[in-house]
Amino acid sequence: MTQEEKWIKAIKKNSNEEAANQLIQKYYQEIFGFVYKQTLDQEFTKDLTQEIFISVLRSIQNFDGRASFRTWLYKVANSRMIDYYRSKYYKQNRKTESIDEKQVYESVEFMWELETKEEVNQVLELMSRFQYDIQQIVRLKIYADYTFTEIAASLEIPESTVKTKYYGTLRKLQKLVKENEDE
Numbered sequence: 001m002t003q004e005e006k007w008i009k010a011i012k013k014n015s016n017e018e019a020a021n022q023l024i025q026k027y028y029q030e031i032f033g034f035v036y037k038q039t040l041d042q043e044f045t046k047d048l049t050q051e052i053f054i055s056v057l058r059s060i061q062n063f064d065g066r067a068s069f070r071t072w073l074y075k076v077a078n079s080r081m082i083d084y085y086r087s088k089y090y091k092q093n094r095k096t097e098s099i100d101e102k103q104v105y106e107s108v109e110f111m112w113e114l115e116t117k118e119e120v121n122q123v124l125e126l127m128s129r130f131q132y133d134i135q136q137i138v139r140l141k142i143y144a145d146y147t148f149t150e151i152a153a154s155l156e157i158p159e160s161t162v163k164t165k166y167y168g169t170l171r172k173l174q175k176l177v178k179e180n181e182d183e
Contacts, residue, residue, distance in 0.1 A: 004069055011060055024053050027070070031077055037143045038081055040120055048084065052077045071154040074146070078139050085128045126176045127169075134169050137162055 001009075007023045010016035031052055036045040056076050063072050127135055136155060140146040148166070152159040 005065075008060065008063065008069060011057065012063075020057055023069075024057075027073055028053070031073065034074070034077055034144050035081065038120070038124060038139070048080065052080050055080060067154060071150070074140060074144055075136075075154065078136050078144075081139060082128070082132060082135050085124055122177065122180065123173060126173055126180075130169060130172075134165055137166050138169055141166055 004023065004026070007016075007019040010019035011023065028049065032045060032049045035048050035052070036042065039045050039048065056073060059076070063069065127138060130138075133155065137151055140151045140154065141148070146154070148159050148162050151166075152162045155162070
């Protein structure tokens with residue numbers, strides 16, 4: 001039995017706080033990075049990462065061990081990210097933020113960050129229109145750096161299906177981004 005399996009067993013059996021802390025510590029940076037790549041907001045990422053781990057600990061009884069804990073953790077995180085981008089909170093904050101609220105610094109890096117954040121938000125907004133399973137595939141590939149094999153195992157679908165959906169979605173996203181730029 002691995003150390004991770006021991007921690008999970010201790011959490012399930014008697015809500016062992018030390019085991020929970022160890023498990024969170026093992027995956028915190030990885031999940032933080034996954035969320036940050038999608039939000040580009042450090043403070044919000046901290047909050048969302050905390051919410052993900054709270055959700056994981058509340059539902060750890062549902063972890064059956066068929067897939068690795070890491071895979072299950074990413075499923076929870078992925079679902080939470082999709083919920084966030086579908087939420088009213090995200091849509092309202094995205095629309096109401098004005099440029100006057102930002103401090104503008106004269107630096108190439110700042111402008112690059114603004115452009116990147118705008119592009120990321122545009123792609124994430126477009127991606128939220130796709131089916132849940134397609135969103136999962138794209139997020140796991142791009143933001144979690146999963147391989148096609150890992151995604152296929154995680155979602156329990158053939159690897160060829162994962163590749164087809166991934167590349168098809170990228171083509172659709174590119175087309176939608178280009179259409180938005182032309183408008």
